[in-house]
Amino acid sequence: MAGxxxxxxxxxxxxxxxxxxxxxxxxxxxxxxEIAERARLPMPTTHRLVRELETWGALTRRPDNRFVVGRRMWDLGLLAPIQSGIREIAAPFLQDLYAATLATVHLAVRDEAQVLYLDRLSGRASVPVVSRVGSRLPLHCTGVGKVLLAHAPDDIRRTAMEDLTPMTRHTIVAAGVLDRQLRQIRQQGYATTVEEMTLGACSVAVPVRRGDTVVAALGVVVPTLGRNRPTLVAAAQVAARGVGRMLPETSP
Structure with missing residues (x-):
């Protein structure tokens, strides 16, 4: 129980x-x-705190009288240096990548053993994309996630390998196969997925580096890769290098 x-x-x-x-x-x-039970607080205390948090914007009451996290919490989270700095610096390069591909583009970072999406521009093609700004998805079945996992510390990779949940019938769930793919990603400098997170969606992703350290990933989501793969990879790498050049040498 939480709290x-x-x-x-x-x-x-x-x-x-x-x-x-x-x-x-x-x-x-x-x-x-449910909030009172999970927070282990008396109902009167919970009622008062929820009311105050709702007034401030940290919580929002839905028509069914359930509460969800409010938008103000997301706005506050964007002020975190690693997120706000990279997101602001990457914004024009994401626009360039979108203009070059007309596809859905992502900026993402690793949050422990998950991928956290910091920004997204929706492409013109009708592609089922489940990511949202602020959402977290598994590392092992997303393009940006695989890039970040390939360059993650050993303990993070071990943790991810222990929970290779199949999201579609194409998701790689064999640790040995995924490990070989991660080695290939480090060698070739990009990752691809083919309907591993969502049927009908493929992706290409590349690392964003600050010096020798991978700090984020840029991804492009399209209906199919085919002969467009080299073009997508090249466009993403140009954008990623641009972001990397603009990042400060040390974390903000």
Whole structure:
């Protein structure tokens, strides 16, 4: 169960954080009772905190009286240096990549053993894309995720290999096969997927480097790769090099 114990000595801030901590990937919309249970707080306390958080914009009440995380939390999260810095620097290069490909383009970073999408421009082709700005997806079955996984520390790769959940019938779920693919990605400098996350969607992704360190990935999502693969890879690499040149030498 999420949250804290709601002990008498707990600060107001700790209780408010417990309310927000009640939400996670599997619990995106909660009733007031569910929030109280998951945060381990009395109902009157939960009611007061939820009301204040709703007024501030951290929570939003839906018509079905369930609460979801509010937009203001996302706005606040964008102020985190690694996200805001890369996102702002990459924006014109994402526009250039979109103009060159007319495809859906992504900017993403690794968040532990998941890929976090920082920005997205939707392409003209009708392609089923499940990613959203601010969403997290598995590393092993997305183009940007594979790039980030290929350059991740060993412990992250081991963690990812332990949970190769099949998202479609094309998802690679054999650790040995994926490990060989990650080695190839490091050698060739790009990753591809073919309907591994969503049927009808393929992708090409490349690393964004600060010096020798991979700090992000750029991806292009298209209905099919075919003969367009070299063109997509080249366009993505040009954009990624542009972003990398603009990044400060040290983390902001």
């Amino acid at each position: 804290n114990t709601g002990s008498p000595g707990q600060s107001v801030a700790a209780r408010a954080l417990a309310v927000l901590g009640a939400f996670d990937r599997e619990h995106r919309a909660l009733t007031l009772t």
